[in-house]
Amino acid sequence: MMENKTVAQDLRKRRLKLFGVYFRNNWQLYLMLIVPVLFVIIFKYAAYPGLRIAFMNYKPAKGYAGSKWVGFETFEKIFRDKDFLRALKNSLAFNFLDLLVGFPVPIILALLLNELRFNRFKRVSQTILYLPHFLSWVIIASVALNLFKPETGLINILFRDLGWIDKGIPFLTEKWHWAATYLLIGVWQNMGWGSIIYLAAITGIDAELYEAATIDGAGRLRKIWSVTLPCIRGTMVTLLIMNLGRVMGSNFERLDAFGNVQVKDFQYQLAIYIYEKGLAGSNFSRATAVGLFQSLVGLLLVLTADKVSKKLGEDGLL
Amino acid sequence: MAANEKNVVRKDNIWHGINRVRFADFVIAFVILLLSLTCILPFIHVAAKSISSDTAVMSKKVYLWPIDVTFQAYVSIFKDGQLTYSMGYTIIMTLLFTIVGMVVTTLAAFPLAIKNLKGRSFFAFILMFTMYFSAGLIPEYLLYKDLGLLNTMWVLVLPLAFSPYNMLIMRSFISSTIPDSLYEAAHLDGASHFQVLGKVVIPLSKPIIATLSLFYAVGRWNAYADAKYYITTKSLQPLQYLLSNMVLNSGADAVSLSEAAAATSTPEVLQSAVVMFATLPIIMVYPFVQKYFVKGAMIGAVKG
Numbered sequence: 062m063m064e065n066k067t068v069a070q071d072l073r074k075r076r077l078k079l080f081g082v083y084f085r086n087n088w089q090l091y092l093m094l095i096v097p098v099l100f101v102i103i104f105k106y107a108a109y110p111g112l113r114i115a116f117m118n119y120k121p122a123k124g125y126a127g128s129k130w131v132g133f134e135t136f137e138k139i140f141r142d143k144d145f146l147r148a149l150k151n152s153l154a155f156n157f158l159d160l161l162v163g164f165p166v167p168i169i170l171a172l173l174l175n176e177l178r179f180n181r182f183k184r185v186s187q188t189i190l191y192l193p194h195f196l197s198w199v200i201i202a203s204v205a206l207n208l209f210k211p212e213t214g215l216i217n218i219l220f221r222d223l224g225w226i227d228k229g230i231p232f233l234t235e236k237w238h239w240a241a242t243y244l245l246i247g248v249w250q251n252m253g254w255g256s257i258i259y260l261a262a263i264t265g266i267d268a269e270l271y272e273a274a275t276i277d278g279a280g281r282l283r284k285i286w287s288v289t290l291p292c293i294r295g296t297m298v299t300l301l302i303m304n305l306g307r308v309m310g311s312n313f314e315r316l317d318a319f320g321n322v323q324v325k326d327f328q329y330q331l332a333i334y335i336y337e338k339g340l341a342g343s344n345f346s347r348a349t350a351v352g353l354f355q356s357l358v359g360l361l362l363v364l365t366a367d368k369v370s371k372k373l374g375e376d377g378l379l
Numbered sequence: 380m381a382a383n384e385k386n387v388v389r390k391d392n393i394w395h396g397i398n399r400v401r402f403a404d405f406v407i408a409f410v411i412l413l414l415s416l417t418c419i420l421p422f423i424h425v426a427a428k429s430i431s432s433d434t435a436v437m438s439k440k441v442y443l444w445p446i447d448v449t450f451q452a453y454v455s456i457f458k459d460g461q462l463t464y465s466m467g468y469t470i471i472m473t474l475l476f477t478i479v480g481m482v483v484t485t486l487a488a489f490p491l492a493i494k495n496l497k498g499r500s501f502f503a504f505i506l507m508f509t510m511y512f513s514a515g516l517i518p519e520y521l522l523y524k525d526l527g528l529l530n531t532m533w534v535l536v537l538p539l540a541f542s543p544y545n546m547l548i549m550r551s552f553i554s555s556t557i558p559d560s561l562y563e564a565a566h567l568d569g570a571s572h573f574q575v576l577g578k579v580v581i582p583l584s585k586p587i588i589a590t591l592s593l594f595y596a597v598g599r600w601n602a603y604a605d606a607k608y609y610i611t612t613k614s615l616q617p618l619q620y621l622l623s624n625m626v627l628n629s630g631a632d633a634v635s636l637s638e639a640a641a642a643t644s645t646p647e648v649l650q651s652a653v654v655m656f657a658t659l660p661i662i663m664v665y666p667f668v669q670k671y672f673v674k675g676a677m678i679g680a681v682k683g
Binding site: 083086087089090091093094096097098100101103104105106107108109110111112114170173174176177178179182183185186188189190191192193195196197198199200202203204205206207208213215218219249252253254257258261281313314317318335336339340345348349352353355356357359360363 | 403404407408410411412414415417418419421422424425428439442482483484486487489490491493496497502505506509511512513514515516517518519520521522526537538540541546566571572573576597600601602603604607608619620622623626627647650651654657658661662665666669672673676677
């Protein structure tokens with residue numbers, strides 16, 4: 062009995078000593094980590110307590126202390142708010158469409174680039190194709206205006222000169238045209254950069270597989286279908302799931318840059334709702350509630366995506 | 380005998396498969412060419428417009444080649460001074476942002492790259508969680524207000540300066556290029572962790588530092604939503620925000636520059652010049668740094 066106790070004490074002592082040695086050897090690493098940890102605490106975590114605004118009737122003039130708690134009332138309100146429902150519907154619809162149109166294009170582009178023979182041309186065109194990813198949405202929208210304005214846009218001028226149309230097409234000023242233009246510009250902006258990931262995956266494929274396929278008499282298409290695509294399946298699944306996890310998100314800058322009065326019906330998405338109700342309209346509680354809803358659903362989607370991805374035998378995201 | 384013959388035929392096929400440029404190759408090249416043109420012709424059009432005469436632009440004759448070349452619009456921009464000031468300000472702000480971002484990122488990536496660090500996954504979780512769950516616009520706005528950051532340059536420099544994603548890229552670069560045995564050797568020689576970081580890790584990580592610095596810089600240079608949220612003082616607005624006010628919203632700013640230049644340029648030409656003024660810095664630097672971006676994207680792809 063006595064012996065057991067001393068052994069336990071001894072063990073604890075030794076463990077403490079070991080930890081002391083470990084810490085004496087490694088405290089500098091923790092000192093380094095303090096900087097980034099403090100950074101996220103001050104600029105990110107410190108904002109979390111502000112989420113309680115969603116459960117209050119927050120008045121900026123009264124502050125936290127002077128505002129009343131209202132429980133889930135704000136959430137009940139937003140789900141009866143026509144503006145919110147419209148923003149939610151638009152966000153989901155446009156994100157799904159973005160995914161539907163935007164997901165396959167980088168894959169196809171990567172396959173084409175991989176099959177491209179002329180090396181110098183390949184390098185130059187890759188450089189050019191990646192470019193739009195590095196330009197801001199303001200610049201892209203400005204250039205788009207130069208191309209798509211009904212009266213003075215280059216495309217409309219061209220079509221008119223060719224006699225194809227009499228009146229300019231309202232690419233960016235009528236909501237259905239806008240939806241198509243907005244989506245296609247998004248695809249265009251991302252296709253080059255998105256293809257890099259797939260090209261990297263293709264580079265990793267064992268050359269022997271292609272040799273074997275060639276010896277078996279496989280043609281080019283057959284090799285793409287039976288070697289390349291199966292080999293990059295993992296990358297495709299991971300990216301698809303990752304993108305599905307982001308379907309609640311919204312890109313304020315892209316929407317803001319392409320926004321105008323005529324297309325408000327479709328352009329009105331969650332990011333715009335939060336900005337207009339919250340900062341512009343000073344309805345802090347409502348905007349915070351919508352933001353919290355968006356963050357929570359987003360987190361849930363990412364966690365689900367990670368689970369599904371792992372279940373399918375792919376690398377998880379987290 | 381028959382088998383032999385078959386072999387000969389097959390060799391023949393391989394030969395053709397590898398060396399002959401076929402019709403399909405030209406089709407592929409043509410498609411890639413078209414896609415590349417969509418990425419470059421729009422900018423050539425805007426550039427051409429920006430150095431054409433007003434009458435040529437008004438009569439809609441300018442396609443990809445300037446007509447009656449004049450640099451009047453650019454002269455107006457420099458005379459007006461608003462955009463040149465904003466560009467200088469944005470360059471300084473972007474540099475500060477990049478430096479802060481890289482310091483914080485390195486201080487997170489190096490310790491977390493050491494596999495037997497105690498509490499490694501705990502710290503990684505703390506740093507990454509903000510990527511998946513954000514407090515949202517209003518709580519962050521109120522926080523930055525309480526911190527006294529609103530309407531200062533620092534609200535653009537600090538809150539976004541640490542990107543967990545970039546930290547992940549750097550961490551996987553460090554742990555894949557520097558073997559743990561190297562740390563052990565350094566410690567046996569009596570080197571501290573700070574010395575290892577300064578004398579071993581950073582020199583060996585130069586390529587990834589270049590790449591991530593560019594990621595940070597380009598991200599900062601292009602972003603303007605935070606400026607729209609947090610900054611009302613005009614002299615503190617970054618270039619992209621000014622641009623969006625001038626070209627996209629026909630707000631007060633659109634008028635202010637065209638007033639100064641009213642005598643010389645139409646809004647069309649002037650707007651094209653403004654867009655080119657903000658685009659050219661990126662387009663000029665881009666071809667030289669492009670390979671770093673691709674490297675970063677590749678590492679990110681392996682361990683995103």
